[in-house]
Amino acid sequence: MIPELGTLAMVLALLLAAAQAFFGLAGAQLNRQSWMAVVPAAVAGVWVFVVLAFGVLAYSFIVHDFSVSYVATNSNLELPLLYRFAAVWGAHEGSLLLWILLLSTWALLVAALSGQLPIAFRARVLGVLGLIGVGFLLFTLFTSSPFTRLMPAAADGADLNPLLQDPALAAHPPMLYMGYVGTSVAFAFAVAAMLSGKLDAGWARWTRPWTVASWMFLTVGIALGSWWAYYVLGWGGWWFWDPVENASFMPWLATTALIHSLAVTEKRGLFKSWTLLLAIFAFSLSLLGTFLVRSGVLVSVHAFASDPSRGLFILALLIFFIVGSLTLYAVRAPTLKSEGGFELVSRESFLLLNNALLITAAGLILVGELWPLLMDAFDLGKISVGPPYFNMVFMVPGVPLVVLLGIGMHAAWRRALLGSRKRQLLILGGGGRALARRVAFAFFGGPGMPLTIVCLAAGFFVMASALIEPIEQWRKGQQLPRAALGMAIAHFGVGVWLLGVTGVCSYKVEKDVSLAPGESTEIAGYTFKFLEMHKVQGPNYDADEARILITKGGKTVAELPTQKRTYRVNRNPMTHAGISVGPTRDLFVALGENVGGGKWSMRLQYKPFIRYIWLGAVIMALGGLTAILDRRYRVRRTAEAGAFEPGAARKAV
Amino acid sequence: MTPRRKRLFAVLAILAGVGLATVVAIKAFDNNLSYFYDPSQVADGKAPADKSFRVGGMVTKGSLTRTPGTLEVRFVLTDFAHEVPVAYTGLLPDLFREGQGIIAHGRMQSGVFVADEVLAKHDEKYTPPEVAKAMKRPIPPAGSP
Numbered sequence: 001m002i003p004e005l006g007t008l009a010m011v012l013a014l015l016l017a018a019a020q021a022f023f024g025l026a027g028a029q030l031n032r033q034s035w036m037a038v039v040p041a042a043v044a045g046v047w048v049f050v051v052l053a054f055g056v057l058a059y060s061f062i063v064h065d066f067s068v069s070y071v072a073t074n075s076n077l078e079l080p081l082l083y084r085f086a087a088v089w090g091a092h093e094g095s096l097l098l099w100i101l102l103l104s105t106w107a108l109l110v111a112a113l114s115g116q117l118p119i120a121f122r123a124r125v126l127g128v129l130g131l132i133g134v135g136f137l138l139f140t141l142f143t144s145s146p147f148t149r150l151m152p153a154a155a156d157g158a159d160l161n162p163l164l165q166d167p168a169l170a171a172h173p174p175m176l177y178m179g180y181v182g183t184s185v186a187f188a189f190a191v192a193a194m195l196s197g198k199l200d201a202g203w204a205r206w207t208r209p210w211t212v213a214s215w216m217f218l219t220v221g222i223a224l225g226s227w228w229a230y231y232v233l234g235w236g237g238w239w240f241w242d243p244v245e246n247a248s249f250m251p252w253l254a255t256t257a258l259i260h261s262l263a264v265t266e267k268r269g270l271f272k273s274w275t276l277l278l279a280i281f282a283f284s285l286s287l288l289g290t291f292l293v294r295s296g297v298l299v300s301v302h303a304f305a306s307d308p309s310r311g312l313f314i315l316a317l318l319i320f321f322i323v324g325s326l327t328l329y330a331v332r333a334p335t336l337k338s339e340g341g342f343e344l345v346s347r348e349s350f351l352l353l354n355n356a357l358l359i360t361a362a363g364l365i366l367v368g369e370l371w372p373l374l375m376d377a378f379d380l381g382k383i384s385v386g387p388p389y390f391n392m393v394f395m396v397p398g399v400p401l402v403v404l405l406g407i408g409m410h411a412a413w414r415r416a417l418l419g420s421r422k423r424q425l426l427i428l429g430g431g432g433r434a435l436a437r438r439v440a441f442a443f444f445g446g447p448g449m450p451l452t453i454v455c456l457a458a459g460f461f462v463m464a465s466a467l468i469e470p471i472e473q474w475r476k477g478q479q480l481p482r483a484a485l486g487m488a489i490a491h492f493g494v495g496v497w498l499l500g501v502t503g504v505c506s507y508k509v510e511k512d513v514s515l516a517p518g519e520s521t522e523i524a525g526y527t528f529k530f531l532e533m534h535k536v537q538g539p540n541y542d543a544d545e546a547r548i549l550i551t552k553g554g555k556t557v558a559e560l561p562t563q564k565r566t567y568r569v570n571r572n573p574m575t576h577a578g579i580s581v582g583p584t585r586d587l588f589v590a591l592g593e594n595v596g597g598g599k600w601s602m603r604l605q606y607k608p609f610i611r612y613i614w615l616g617a618v619i620m621a622l623g624g625l626t627a628i629l630d631r632r633y634r635v636r637r638t639a640e641a642g643a644f645e646p647g648a649a650r651k652a653v
Numbered sequence: 654m655t656p657r658r659k660r661l662f663a664v665l666a667i668l669a670g671v672g673l674a675t676v677v678a679i680k681a682f683d684n685n686l687s688y689f690y691d692p693s694q695v696a697d698g699k700a701p702a703d704k705s706f707r708v709g710g711m712v713t714k715g716s717l718t719r720t721p722g723t724l725e726v727r728f729v730l731t732d733f734a735h736e737v738p739v740a741y742t743g744l745l746p747d748l749f750r751e752g753q754g755i756i757a758h759g760r761m762q763s764g765v766f767v768a769d770e771v772l773a774k775h776d777e778k779y780t781p782p783e784v785a786k787a788m789k790r791p792i793p794p795a796g797s798p
Contacts, residue, residue, distance in 0.1 A: 235744070344659055356670065364678050371682075382689035384707065385682065392681035396674065512743050514724050564747075573747045592744040597722030601744050 003068050003147040006056035010097075010141055013049035013104070016042050017133035020107075024127020028120040028195070036123040043111040043126055046133060047104040054101045057146050058088050067153030070094060070146040076159040076569050078540040086170035087160045092310075093146035095173055099290070100136050102174070102181045103129065110185060110210070117206065124192035125185075132184050135317045143310045159569040162541070168228040176221030176248055180286040182214020183251055186258060187283035190276045191325055194332040204266035204275070209633045211262060211279075212486075215255045216624035222248050223617035231577055236510070236588045236605045238613060241390035246369050247289035253362040254282040257355045264351050267413060269340065273333040274355070280329060284322045285362070291318050292369070343415040350408030357397040357404075364393035402458045402498055406465035409491060424468060432461035443584060443608060444507050455502040463495030482630035490623025497616025503609025510606075512592075514599040524606035526587060527551045531559075533600065541565040541574075546600060548578060548589045562591040562602070586610050687758065696735035700761065708737055708766055709756040717751055730757070730766075741768040748773040 020042035027035030057070070061084045066072040074087045074094070089098040107129040114122050140146075163169070189207045193199040225248070230238045239245060258278040265275045291314040342348040368385040375383050406428075410421040436456035440448030448456070466488045473480045480488070509524045520529035531547040543563040550557040560578030567574065580587040585608045592601030689707045690700040700706055710730035717728045726745065730737045739757055749755060749771060759768035 344662070356667070360670075360674050364674070367678070368682070383686050384689070386685035386687060389678075389681045389685035393674075393678050396677050512724055514722055516722075575747055590744075592724075595719055595722060595724065599722045601724050603744055 002056055003060055003065065003149065006053045006060075006147045007141075007145060009049040009053040009056065010137060010145075010147075013046050013053065013100075014134065014137040014141065016045040016049065017104075017130045017137055020046060020130030021127050021134055022130075024123040024125075024130055025195075026127075028123040028127065031120070033119070036119055039123050039126045039130075040111040042130070043104070043107045046130070047108045050097075050101050050104045054088070054097055057094060057097060058085055061085065061087055064157070065153075066155065066157050067149055067151075068146075069148045069150040072150050072154040072157045074157070074160050076157040076540070078569060079157075079160055079165075080539055082167070082170065083160055083165045086164070089173045090160050090164050093140070093144045095177075096136065096140045096144055097146055098174060099177050099181060100133065100140065102177050103133055103136065103184060106181055106185050107133070110188075114206070121192055121196055121198075124195050125188045128188035128191045129184060132188075132321070135320070139310075139313050139317065143313050156569075159540075159567065162565070162567045162570075162572050162574045163232060166228060166232055168224050169232070172221060172224040172228060174221075175217055175224055179214050179216075179218025179221050179255075180248075180251060180289065182210070182217055183255060183279075183282040183286045185210040185214065186255075186279040187325070190279035191328065193336070194276060194328050197332065197335055199265075199272050199276070199336045201266050201269060204262050205633065207279075208259070208262050208266065209628045209630075211255060211259055212624045212628050215252070215259055216621045216628070218248070218252045218255060219617050219621045219624065222252060223614050223621075226617075227614050230610070231579060232574075235575070235590055235603055236577070236607060238504070238610065241368075241387040243369055244293050246365050246390070247292050250362045250365055250369070251282055251285040251289060253358050253365075254278060254285050257358040257362075258282050260351045260354050260358075264348055268342070268348060270338045270342065270348060271352075271355075272336045272338045273329075276329060276333060276336070278355070278359075280322070280325045281359075281362075284318075284325075285366075287314075287318050287321060291315060342413075345411070346415050347408065347411040347413050350404060350411050353404055354401065354408070357401040361394050361397045365390060368393065399455060399458065402462055402494060405491060405494065406458070406462040409465055409487070410468065421468075425465065428464045428468075429457070429461050432457040432459075432464065435460045443503075449506065452502060452506040455498060455506075459495045459498035459502060461495070462498070463492050466492040466495065481632070483627045483632065486623045486625070486627025486630070488623070489626055490620045493616045493619030493621075493623055495616070496612050496619055500609045500612030500614075500616055504607050504613065507608045508606060508610075511604050512601065513604060514592075514595050514601045516598045516600075521604070523604055525552060526557060526606065528589065528604050530600070530602075536563065538565065540569065541567045543576070544591070546589075546591050546602070548602075550580060550587055558587060560587070560589050562589045564591050564593065581611065583611070584608060689756075692730055692732045692735040692737045695737050695761070695766070702761060705758065705760040705769075707756055707758045708739075709754065710737070711754050712749070712751045714751045730755070737766050738764070739766045739768055741771055743771075745771055746773040 020039055023035040023042065024039045026032075027039070057068075059065075060068045060071050061075050062081065064071070064075065064077060064084075066075075070091070070093050074090045075084055079087065087094070089095040107126060110129065111122075111126055114125070117125070186207055189203070189210070193203055222245075225245070226238050229240070230236060258275065258281075261271050261275045261278050264271045291311070368389050372383050372385060375381055407425055410425065433453065436453045436459075437447065439456060440446060440453060447453075470480055470485060470488050479485075511521070511523050513521050515521065515530040517530055517532045520527050522528070527550065529549040529551070531549050533544060533546050536543050536545045543565040545561050545563045548560045548562065550560065558580035560580055562578035563576040565574045565576055566572070575590050575592075577588055577590040579589075585606060588603075588605040588607055590603045590605075592603065595601045687706055688701075689709060692708065692710045694700060695708055700708070708730060710732045713729040713731045713736065717726065719726050724742050724744065725740070726742075727738065727740050728751075730739055739759075741757070741759075746755075750773075753773060756772045757766065757768040758770040758772070759766055761767075
C-alpha cells in the first residue's frame with residue numbers, strides 16, 4: 001500500500017507542476033493577476049508531494065520492502081542503514097526522483113526569496129521551473145517509476161553495488177544534482193527576461209547569487225566524485241576524463257563563465273545577450289549530462305538505463321528545452337541591447353577573455369565527448385578519445401586563464417590602467433617564479449620541467465594576487481564587501497587547486513609490484529615493506545588484508561592496511577586502498593591478488609600535493625558561499641529604480 | 654586608436670585565437686583517437702599493425718595463465734568466432750574474470766595483443782556494449798536478477 005502512495009504523490013506533484021507552469025507562463029503573458037497569484041502555492045504543493053514520494057521510497061528501503069522492484073535490486077538485508085538511505089539514489093529511478101526533489105526545492109527557495117521581484121517576472125521564472133518539473137515527472141512516471149512492484153516479492157535484495165557503499169559517494173549525487181538542477185534557475189531567469197524583454201542591472205543582481213549557489217554545489221559535487229574515485233575506484237587516479245566526468249565538468253565551465261559574464265552585465269550593462277546564451281548553455285549542458293549519463297549512451301559505472309525508450313524520452317526533453325530556448329533567444333536577444341563600450345584593456349576585456357577561454361575549453365571537451373557517439377551512430381567505427389586530448393584542450397586555454405586571472409582581478413571597470421598595482425603584480429609574479437623553483441628543488445630535487453615551473457608559479461601568483469585586496473583592507477581596518485571577499489577566496493582556491501594538479505601530474509610515482517610477506521621495495525625515497533596477510537570480516541563483506549610498513553631513512557612513516565573485499569551477497573570483489581595522508585604527499589597502497597609463488601601483486605604510489613586539488617575546490621566553494629551572503633543581494637534598493645526594484649514593481653501593479 | 658581599428662584588432666585577435674585552438678585541438682585529437690575492433694576483425698587483419706587500438710571480447714574460460722610470482726598474465730579473448738591471445742603485465746581490475754567481457758588497449762606484436770591497459774566494468778552483470786555487439790548477443794538488462 002505504501003509504495004502506491006508514492007506513485008500517487010508523484011501524480012499529484014505532476015498535476016501541480018503543470019498548474020505551476022501554466023498559470024505562471026500564461027498568467028504573465030495574459031497579465032491575469034489571479035492566475036499569477038496561485039503560482040507560489042503550486043510550487044509549495046509540488047514540493048510537499050515530491051518530498052512525500054521521496055520519503056515513501058526511503059521508507060521502503062529502510063524497512064526492506066522487497067516487493068518494490070527498485071528496492072529489491074538495490075538493497076539487501078545486510079546493508080547498513082546509512083547506505084539503505086543513500087541507495088535511494090543509487091540507481092536510475094531513484095536518482096531521477098532525487099533530481100525532481102532538488103528541482104522542486106530550488107523552485108521553493110526561489111518562490112520564498114523572490115517576494116520583491118515584479119510579479120509577472122516571478123511568475124515566469126516559476127513557470128519555467130514548473131515546465132522543467134513536468135518534463136522530469138512525466139519521464140519518471142512513464143519510463144522509470146521507482147515504485148514498480150515485484151511479483152512475487154523477493155525474500156532478499158540483490159545488494160547495492162559495493163562501489164557505492166561509501167560516505168563520499170552517498171553525498172556525491174545530491175551535491176552534483178543540486179548544482180546541475182541549480183542551473184535551471186539561471187535558465188529560468190534568462191527565459192523570463194527574454195519573454196518580458198527586460199534585462200537590466202537588477203535582473204543580473206537577482207540572477208547572480210542563484211548562479212553562484214548552483215556553481216558552488218557543482219564544485220563540491222565534482223570534488224567529492226573525484227575524491228571518491230581516488231580512494232575507491234581509481235587505483236589512485238583523481239580525474240580520468242571519463243565521459244561521465246566530462247558531463248559534469250562542462251556545465252561547471254559554462255556556469256563559471258556565466259558567473260563572470262553576469263558580473264559585467266550587472267555592473268556595466270554589457271554582454272547581455274551573451275549572458276543569456278551562457279545561461280542557456282549551462283542548463284543545456286546539465287541536461288545533456290543527464291541524458292548522456294542516464295540514457296546508457298555512455299559506457300560507465302553511472303549508466304544504468306538500457307531501455308531505449310528512456311534515452312529517447314530524455315533526448316526529446318533535451319531537444320524541447322534547447323531548441324525552444326534558442327529559438328526564443330534568436331527572436332528576442334537582438335532587442336536586448338548592451339549599452340556603451342569599453343577600453344581594450346579593462347576589467348571587461350579580462351572577463352571577456354575569461355569567457356572565451358572557458359567556453360573554448362568546454363567546447364573542445366564537448367567535441368571529444370560527442371565525436372565517438374557520432375561516429376558510432378553513423379557506423380563509421382568505434383573510437384574513443386584518449387585523456388591526452390582532453391589534457392591538451394584543457395591546459396592550452398587553462399594556463400593563460402589562470403595567469404590572466406591574477407592580473408585581471410585588479411583591473412578597473414571601463415579602462416584599466418593597473419596603476420600602482422602593476423608594480424605589485426610584477427613583484428608577485430617574480431616571487432611566484434622564484435618560489436616555484438624553490439619548491440621544485442626542495443621537494444623533488446631538480447629544476448623541474450618548464451611547464452611545471454610555469455604552472456606552479458601561476459598557482460603561487462594567483463594565490464598572492466587574490467590576497468592583495470583583503471590584506472590592504474584589513475590593514476586599513478576596513479572590511480571588504482562579502483562579494484569581493486568571496487571572489488578573492490574563490491580565486492585563492494584556484495591557485496591552491498593548480499598547485500595540487502601540477503604537483504601530482506609532474507611528480508607522481510606509480511609502481512606495480514609483486515611481493516611476498518617480508519619483502520620490500522622502494523619508491524620516491526620511501527621503503528614499502530609487506531609485513532603480512534590476514535583475513536578480516538566486515539559487516540557485509542569478507543576481506544584479505546595486507547599490512548604495509550612505510551619507512552623513510554629508517555623512520556616509520558605509516559603502517560597501512562589494504563584489503564581485497566568480497567561482498568557476501570553479490571560476490572563482487574573490491575579493492576580497499578590504504579592511504580597515508582600528508583600535507584606534501586599521499587602514500588597509496590592497493591592490494592592486487594595472489595599471483596602464486598607466495599606473492600601478492602600490489603600498486604604503490606607516491607602522490608605529491610594531491611590534497612590541494614580537493615582543498616582548492618573546497619576553498620572555491622567557500623568563496624562562492626561568502627559571495628552569496630553579501631548584503632547587497634538581500635537589502636532593498638531604491639536608488640537605481642528599475643523594473644526589478646520593489647517600489648517600481650508595486651507601481652507597475 | 655579609433656574605435657574602428659580597435660574593433661578590427663579585437664576581431665583579428667579572436668580569429669587568431671580560434672585558429673590556434675583549432676590547430677591544437679585537431680592535432681591532439683588525431684593523436685589520441687583509438688579504434689575498437691572485435692577478435693574477428695583482428696583475425697581478418699583489419700586492425701592496424703603499427704598503431705595501438707582497443708579489442709574487446711569475452712575472456713575464454715580456462716585461458717588465464719600467470720607466470721607465478723610476477724605480474725605477467727596471458728589470456729585469450731573471444732567473440733565465439735575468432736580468438737585473440739593477449740599478454741599483459743600489471744594489476745588486473747577487480748572484476749576481471751574468465752567468462753566476463755572486457756576491453757584491452759594495446760597493440761599487436763607477432764600475433765599476440767600486448768595490452769597496456771585492461772578494463773572491466775564495475776558490475777559483474779554488465780557487459781560493455783561494444784563487447785556485447787561483438788558477440789552478437791543482446792545486452793542483458795542492467796540490474797536484472
